[in-house]
């Protein structure tokens with residue numbers, strides 16, 4: 364990843380150039396058994412840095428009825444609002460938002476925050492303190508016993524330090540095989556990681 368992955372301009376240009384849906388790392392199909400074990404259909408879910416991934420649509424169609432999607436790119440949010448009109452998809456909402464400062468959301472709003480590739484993106488930005496800020500913000504908006512689920516290419520030795528430093532939560536780490544397209548990656552690691560941070564207090 365390059366440095367400007369943390370900048371809205373980078374993502375706006377990318378989504379203007381190509382508005383086709385794209386899922387980083389994993390799809391609903393490959394995550395289904397994990398997500399249906401760790402999330403309840405009645406959960407109030409935040410999809411952090413949704414991009415134009417199909418994950419929210421597919422979870423919604425599967426029965427998860429309250430999914431708030433935020434992204435720092437106003438371009439992708441406009442595209443999603445057009446694609447998922449609220450009359451057709453009540454409960455599936457899209458809003459411009461910055462995970463580092465989620466001013467629109469009160470403390471203890473969400474049961475689950477799902478982050479597929481967004482924490483990784485922020486890690487590649489210019490300010491390494493931002494990964495701490497995003498954890499603190501997620502911790503704030505999570506209800507007690509809520510989970511922050513991070514799907515990442517980053518190994519535990521490159522991620523857990525930040526998770527632990529930011530907040531006092533219980534961290535569980537799982538792996539999931541990489542889809543074929545990702546198997547040729549330079550790091551030769553054939554799986555992605557799923558970090559589950561539970562807010563216990």
Ligand SMILES: C[S@@+](CC[C@H](N)C(=O)[O-])C[C@H]1O[C@@H](n2cnc3c(N)ncnc32)[C@H](O)[C@@H]1O
Pocket residue numbers: 368369370371374385386387388411412413414415416433434435436439460461462463478479480481484485
């Ligand atoms: C690697 S893409 C992942 C997109 C989608 N979650 C997926 O799985 O396909 C990272 C996304 O995070 C968004 N993003 C980057 N920084 C952000 C921030 N501070 N707050 C919210 N979204 C952010 C980008 O605009 C981009 O859509």
